[in-house]
Amino acid sequence: MTVSYLNKTVAADAGQTMTMARKRVTDLSSQGEPFLWALGGALAFGCIMIVGFLVMVLWNGLSTFYPKSIAAVTLTNGEVIAGEPSRVERYKLAPDIAEQLPPKARAMVAADDGFALRTLYRTGNFDLYGDDFRWVPEHNVAKREYPNGLYFAERVEWGVFIGRIQGFEAGGAKKEAGNFAESEMRAAHAEARDRFHRIRNIEKDEIGSINHYLNKERLGLRGIELRNGIASPEYAAANEKFNARAQELQIRYDELAAEAKALRAEDAAQRVYLADIGGREKVLPLSTIVRLYAANDIGFFQKIGVYLSRWAEFLTEEPREANTEGGVLPAIFGTFAMTVLLVVAVAPFGVITALYLREYAKQGRTVAIVRVAVNNLAGVPSIVYGVFGLGFFAYILGGRIDRLFFSENLPNPTFGTGGLLWASLTLALLTVPVVIVATEEALAAVPRSMREGSLACGASKWQTITRIVLPRAMPGIMTGIILAMARGAGEVAPLMLVGVVKLAPELPVDGFFPFIHLERSFMHLGFHIFDVGFQSRNSEAGKPMVFVTTMLLICLIAAMNLAAIVIRNRMKRKFKGSQF
């Protein structure tokens, strides 16, 4: 008893333990190292997952647009297919299918325990084959080569075409393959594309703006009708004016329509004759081909050229082909605009709330309950906010606004449906707890001596807050806003209810007064990913776009955060003294 007691006290001194007769056992829990290793391991695991994720997204995102070679594969049954090999997979053959294979193939499969390799080829030509992709088992391949003269043509409709060019027709004369230089065809193609854009310009922008004005006139007339009644003299006068104006616009419209029709006729005369590898022909207007290159003939620099032109299209054009091709400019713009509006809404809202809670409210039970409630808001599933946003903002608030200011447009909703403004406000509500909590902490961290110094100079509480406390707390508030921004920009679920759509016909910003249209629905990169990857006609074609769009979304959010962080660090530098 005594001895053990002695041992215990003396053993506290590690140096002496060694000389003690009784050895102290060190069990696992008293050793630090295993836990250190476990902690380090957990950290390393987390890092590897993040890095792995980024590398995967970056690799897939960056490589998608690089042109691949086109393989021409002859199958054992004599059929020939052409396509970009997109991935290889090992799969188990059903035994009865393996039975029916020719002996050589059967031997191959048997040697691999009943497994076989198969390759997925992107064959394109959806209009001819009914599918864009095709699996080809390795044991069915008789021959695989990469012949010259195979073209990869991206079309406005029906996806890509893979095959040969038989000839093209321009100015009424058809030129057979071999009778014209590649550059001749390229020039004709460029001309056709120019014309195509001109037609689209006329039909979409010019005729679109005529429709816009006509609609505006009509709404004005309807407004007068609602105010003065259809029998009033005001209405009669306005109606007359409207008819005159409508006639004017109709004349302009007819001119434009005629011009477009003439251009279309020209366009139809310029055609290209394509044939797939099996010889099936396809004749298309040259203008419907977006990009055309001979995949196996071009060198590295030409491939880089194609790569860059695809990126340019991706970043600056609108989507086509159910979003699986073309660009994502409206989605980039929508994401950016929504995030900026979100910050504009959430920053003052959150900061004012936190200011009141921390500086003015009497600290007591009520404030404590409010704080708990605010913190709990952060845990509400985001889709619930979507439902709230739709119900409260769009239907109740928006409906009221429509009845007050846009009654001439009813029953068509203006603000009474999802839109950019409601989406931003919904996300602001979703992220406001982050800002409140961060601001409260930043305010609490402002030293008391600062406030006392200001008050002792005869400043009022409000002056002290605006001149001393807020500037000093700004970096902390910015951190909250950055977190809110990151959270909001990546949120998708609630947006689907309050204004994000698959394809928005108009950007929220355009040349018509008031230039920023907060009521319009918009596209969002996050929703675009969901839509392209999982909602489109063939998700295999959308898959590469998922990675590219994901990469873009990550880059966009990173860029916005970085900008905010730079601003915050500028502010922080102001508060650093040289002395310690």
Place this chain on the structure above:
Amino acid sequence: MTSASTPANGGTIYHVKKGDRGTILDIAEFCLWYGAAQALFGVEMVVERGLVTALIGPSGCGKSTLLRSLNRMNDLIDGMTISGNVTLDNNNIYDPRADVIALRKRMGMVFQKPNPFPMSIFENVIYPLRVDGVRNKRLLEETAERSLKSAALWDEAKDRLHQSALGLSGGQQQRLCIARAIAGDPEVLLMDEPCSALDPISTARVEELIDELSGQYTIIIVTHNMQQAARVSDNTAFMYLGKLIEYGDTDEIFTNPKSRQTQDYVTGRFG
């Protein structure tokens, strides 16, 4: 000019040196509680206009509390309650209708630890004027120069007026805070151990400054440094455990204190 009086309430001994401009502050029966703990016990004290009054006493005796009661800085503390009165020029500063901001504009305060604001030196000095909404640039510049000169900081700071005040040394920062306190042209200057963070040279400068300012301002200074109190002040108040023990002419307090406790303290026997 010393008028000794008999111990009145709480047994305080008075032999206050009168200034020739009357009194400015009258503290009457002043008690203060932090929650349930009482920090000041019936302090009775009259401050002479234009003189320097030193508050001395062992740590925790309530010097800062008393000083901060004069410009109602203690209002910031939750659960603080008071009884008694403080009058400034016959206005009760604890009157519910009293204008605290106007009061603080008449009372500059220098804290124990320098607390410059995170702005330029210039903006720091003219902060009281900014608060008043002064926009006249000439006036602002003149005030800044005059205050910095009074605080003996002008020569060091004149070339970096628009750099951050946080780049100054601790002593320079304290002088900046003094400049800020006098820029608002207060009547009373409250200083809570203004020299505790300063080197001997800066301390000497601040003491010179107090000398220069006395007469123009009424100064109340808390200090732990007996020599300093003896050097700069006209009257000295000795506090102990929240009570005012002895209040009177500084020379008298240090050479011939009337109270045992004062004697023990100033001769260094306790505290």
